[in-house]
Amino acid sequence: DVKVTQSSRYLVKRTGEKVFLECVQDMDHENMFWYRQDPGLGLRLIYFSYDVKMKEKGDIPEGYSVSREKKERFSLILESASTNQTSMYLCASSLLTAPYEQYFGPGTRLTVT
């Protein structure tokens, strides 16, 4: 079974803090993704990575950065958290070949106060 784990289920941070969200997958997948999930907006792609040290911007990269130093680990960084970044953050992984089925982690609910 593919397993994608995320470092925290719930996180509360203050405005201006630097926030790290970590994701680990155990299936040797090349692709990894970070989404945010907001009611009525579905899942929106923040960043993705198709290889170690490689990253590409998704639809809403502003205010976020990522790091992929090892194949199994993909980190999302909020350099200076703001209240409008309060959301559910989902990590996913997939193979580099079609059909690109993605496997998701349990999510991190981040609240910025």
Add this chain to the structure above:
Amino acid sequence: AQSVSQHNHHVILSEAASLELGCNYSYGGTVNLFWYVQYPGQHLQLLLKYFSGDPLVKGIKGFEAEFIKSKFSFNLRKPSVQWSDTAEYFCAVNIYNQGGKLIFGQGTELSVKP
């Protein structure tokens, strides 16, 4: 830009009713199609996928979906829903030759009354 549209934001059904959730996408070329489900408090999991071949795809828990290329649609169906089907359902599209990204719809919340 390509997009995915789910027409129903919230659907309320009684147990044993039939279900059809709409999904349309805006791309004329080759696509891979997915339906994911998120049960309350759980992570997203794959219900079914279309990659190639028979446009009628069967998934887990009695769900099926039909890919109609001429209508750019991939509607999800279940003949008789159960209370345990209460969840949020997401349609997603992968555009051929654009790598592994998925474009998700807005989601449809399904509530099944016992």
